[in-house]
Amino acid sequence: MADVKAEAKAEVINITIKTSDGEVAFKIKKSTKMSKVFAAYAQKKGVPEGHYRFVLDGARIGNDVTAAEIGLEDGDSIDAYVEQLGG
């Protein structure tokens, strides 16, 4: 019972965002909108927002979704991809 309450409050999880050249760790609340995380990541990388596509095990993550809504859990890793082009 106590566990349930604590969980409902604000569970903090550690996640990483990965590209081919390394990863960045984030500590976030499960209620955090992913757009905040993505903005922070873009800033850290020195690129404009929208530069990366963030994907969790194959599923693209939208901006307005929260960590909890997409089932992010402690230790999960998000992939950041750049644009793919082709003719």
Place this chain on the structure above:
Amino acid sequence: MPIAADPCTDTPLSSSRSLGAAISAGVGAGNDGSALAATPGSTARGGGGSGSGADGGVPSALQVAAAGTPRLAALQAQRLRPEAVVARTPLGPATNLQDLTNRDLGRLLRSGTWLNDEVINYYMLLIRAPAAAPSTAQPPSTPQQPPPQLRTPAAAAASCPAAASSPASPVPPCLYVFSSFFWSKLTGGGARGRFEYGEVQRWTLPRRSYTPDCVLGRELLLFPINHGNAHWCLAAVWPRRRLLQYFDSLGGSRATSDWVLGTLLRWLLRDAEDKGLDGSSCGVFACAFAELLARGVPAEGFRFSQADMPSIRRGMAEQILRGSL
């Protein structure tokens, strides 16, 4: 070696490796960009899919373009900023919105422009959305599926019972489409010798694919493949038929496709850019292949060509805007 009922329980994608020996390779061979040949003697649909009528081999985007593209016209009249979102659809949770910007849609509308992952992956969402029940003028024959709702692909896709389509039925195959990042992830960014199974091991977990079932149990798996950031192709895997197909609008080499299909999991390394035809519409071809396969059309039945590209581009744009095929 039949695929287990729930292949996700152990080594998901490795199953396609063990299929390798039994796999037939299909190589797209359209020098002029016309109908692509495939799978000598191995098309398992046995004519079932070819029963989709006279329009069976034509991408639905063609019909859409012919019937008029009012949404597209309205959009263009608005002169939106490039970053404006012009199409939006949820993936999994209703709040997990996938956006397509005016800039990315615009790639479809300029002949000669390459497509990017945004357009390709968005179109793939449409393909997997209504379990491939076409919403176009004359749908072949799939009344069992309600007409696709606007912008509800994920939910519809979720209801794809593995047993829904028997081989003999004309129903479009129960399918799943992977994102274009799959191939890139699996091959460590497109390196030939690399096989990073662990990187994609979780992609077929139902909670990650937002499906009630493991997608490996489905009849057809589609993989848009980006080649060297310069070329789009499509791989199709029919696990239960032990059939893999590879569709390359620039032809490609048999040796390369054998290798790609035999492992399914190696990166295609073949620059086809100087093959001489419109080197800019491969993404459009790939989407059209995918859409036709999703409708159950066998590859031999494809009937569209380079000349249709401008119309297909417009039609696809319209489909994206209206949120259904």
